[in-house]
Amino acid sequence: MxxxxxxxxxxxxxxxxxxxxxxxxxxxxxxxxxxxxxSDVAGTNPEELVAAAHASCFTMKLSFVLNEAGFTAASLESTCYITFENAVITESHLIVKAKVAGISQETFNACIKETELYGPVSRMLNVRILIEASLEK
Known part of the structure; x- marks a missing residue:
């Protein structure tokens, strides 16, 4: 593809x-x-597009990883902040909120880590990836 x-x-x-x-x-x-x-004017920019790609890819991949672990999320939300310093993208910071019935914190953390390691956009980015994940029950 x-x-x-x-x-x-x-x-x-x-x-x-x-x-x-x-x-x-x-x-x-x-x-x-x-x-x-x-600055803050109408239009997009490469960093915003990378943030959109990383947030959407991570969320979808997490859904698959959770399914493989035997869980289906009621909801997943990922917000991505891209840091652009001195003409270089230096960090992708994901804030993930999940509602997954019946999952332990330990299993959820393992699913987050697997998603970070094997998500296509995460693997493509050659920057620090910081993830804050919260599990709401």
Missing amino acids: KRHATATWSGSGKDGYGHISTQSRTLEQVSFTFNSRF
């Missing part, structure tokens, strides 16, 4: 502008600029 996205850019790095579209058309000519990356 291969997926793709296309980004275009016109102009200089600081004064130019770009658009990104995804194969699924979920993103269709979404704008990104210097200001959407480095």
Whole structure:
């Protein structure tokens, strides 16, 4: 399976502008600029897109790992914060909230660790991954 996205850019790095579209058309000519990356204006940026990819991938993979352990989550929520310092992504911080009936904290922690180790986006990222996971019953 291969997926793709296309980004275009016109102009200089600081004064130019770009658009990104995804194969699924979920993103269709979404704008990104210097200001959407480095200040709070409309548009997306690469770090936000990495955060979305990591949060969604981790959540889905955790669901599969829980199923393999014999559990089905009532709900899973992952929020990802990407740290961008000195022109380098240095950390992906996931905050995970889960409702899983009947699971012990020890089993849940093992599922989180397995997801961190084997999640496709987690494996792709060459940065520190910090995970805060809470189990709500």
